[in-house]
Amino acid sequence: MDPFLQISSLSRAYRTGEVETQALDAISFEVAAGEFVALMGPSGCGKSTLLNILGFLDTPDAGSYRLRGEEVATLSDTQLTQLRRAHVGFVFQNFNLIDELNVAENVEVALLYRDVDGRRRRVDAVLEQTGLTHRARHRPRQLSGGQQQRVAIARALAAKPDLILADEPTGNLDSANGAAVIDLLKDAAAAGTTVVMVTHSALHAEAADRTIRMLDGRIVGETRL
Ligand code: ADP
Numbered sequence: 001m002d003p004f005l006q007i008s009s010l011s012r013a014y015r016t017g018e019v020e021t022q023a024l025d026a027i028s029f030e031v032a033a034g035e036f037v038a039l040m041g042p043s044g045c046g047k048s049t050l051l052n053i054l055g056f057l058d059t060p061d062a063g064s065y066r067l068r069g070e071e072v073a074t075l076s077d078t079q080l081t082q083l084r085r086a087h088v089g090f091v092f093q094n095f096n097l098i099d100e101l102n103v104a105e106n107v108e109v110a111l112l113y114r115d116v117d118g119r120r121r122r123v124d125a126v127l128e129q130t131g132l133t134h135r136a137r138h139r140p141r142q143l144s145g146g147q148q149q150r151v152a153i154a155r156a157l158a159a160k161p162d163l164i165l166a167d168e169p170t171g172n173l174d175s176a177n178g179a180a181v182i183d184l185l186k187d188a189a190a191a192g193t194t195v196v197m198v199t200h201s202a203l204h205a206e207a208a209d210r211t212i213r214m215l216d217g218r219i220v221g222e223t224r225l
Contacts, residue, residue: 002066002068002069003030003031003032003066004031004032004033004034004035004067004068004162004163004194005030005031005054005065005066005067005163005194005196006030006064006065006066006067006069007027007028007029007030007063007064007065007066008028008063008064008066009026009027009028009062009063009064010024010026010027010028010050010053010060010062010063010064010065011024011025011026011027011060011061011062011063011217012024012046012049012053012058012060012061013061022216022217023046023049023217024046024049024050024053024060024217025046025216025217025218026062026063026218027046027050027063027214027217027218027219028063028219029212029219029222031194031196032194033162033192033194034189034190034191034192034193034194035189035194035195035209035210036185036186036189036194036195036197036207036208036209036210037194037195037196037197037208037209037210037211037212038197038198038199038204038205038207038208038210038211038212039051039196039197039198039199039211039212039214040198040199040200040202040205040211040212040213040214041213041214041215041220042215045214045215045216045217046214046216046217047167047198047214048167048198050214051165051167051196051198053065054163054165054196055084055088055090055163055165056072056080056081056083056084056088057084059073060073067083085113085159086159086161087159087161087162087163088161088162088163088164088165089110089155089156089157089158089159089161089163089164089165089193090156090164090165090166090167091149091152091153091156091164091165091166091167091169091185092152092166092167092168092169093167093168093169093171093172094172095140095145095148095149095151095152095172096152097140097148097151097152097155098140099139099140099141100139101139101140102136102137102138102139103127103132103135103136103137103138103139103140103143103151103154104123104127104136104137106140106151106155107123107126107127107151107154107155107158108120108123108158109155110155110156110158110159111123111158111159122158123136123158126154126157126158127154129154129157130150130151130153130154130157130184131150132147132150132151132154135147135151144177145172145173145174145177146173146174146176146177146178146180146181149169149170149172149173149177149181150180150181150184152169153169153181153184153185153188157188157193161193162192162193162194163193163194163195163196164185164188164193164194164195164196164197165196165197166185166195166196166197166198167198168198168199168200169181169185169197169199170182170199170201170204171199171200178201178204182204182207183207185197185207186207189209195208206225208225209224209225210222210223210224210225211223
């Protein structure tokens, strides 16, 4: 069977005037469905570039990205948008919630292409799953950082994605709230969602099945628990 994610010799360079930065330098790895992978490495080593490519927000210059055996480069922009909407959930360090919407509405944003009844049912279910039912009518501003990140995770889980891409999801949280967020990601992986999480925390990386270490656009090490 094809691996869920298959990355082969993937490269991405940025050019600013005369200067070229090799953000990703021919990296290769595979991720199985339902695997929880932590991505570590110093600032500037290419972690965000890799997450953006995995989430179809950026395109590599060379190499191959196969999702369930299908070469992503052959898909049209419309297909990629559909794939992203239905199959990928994003979680960011700074939550990226919409202040003008309440918690339930922020989660509903991930489901706008569904009918209203289905949407409401799914929002209720995912708020319950993330322990936010009693906060449904609050605005993000009225919540703690930990609660806001739980809303972001609820939004990421709403469409029942196959893949969650999390960019330092615990970076702005204290240790108790960070641990709660990691538990939600672990639960998602246990339920079959593949999770790729950038983190600077060795402790949080231990929650993952595997840690991939990057340096200067390359993979320099892997630890499997
Ligand atoms: P990380 O997420 O590990 O901090 P990034 O993927 O953000 O690393 O960046 C990798 C390298 O690519 C860095 O040297 C960064 O300066 C460069 N880079 C990232 N985005 C851009 C961009 N839009 N334009 C130019 N250089 C960029």
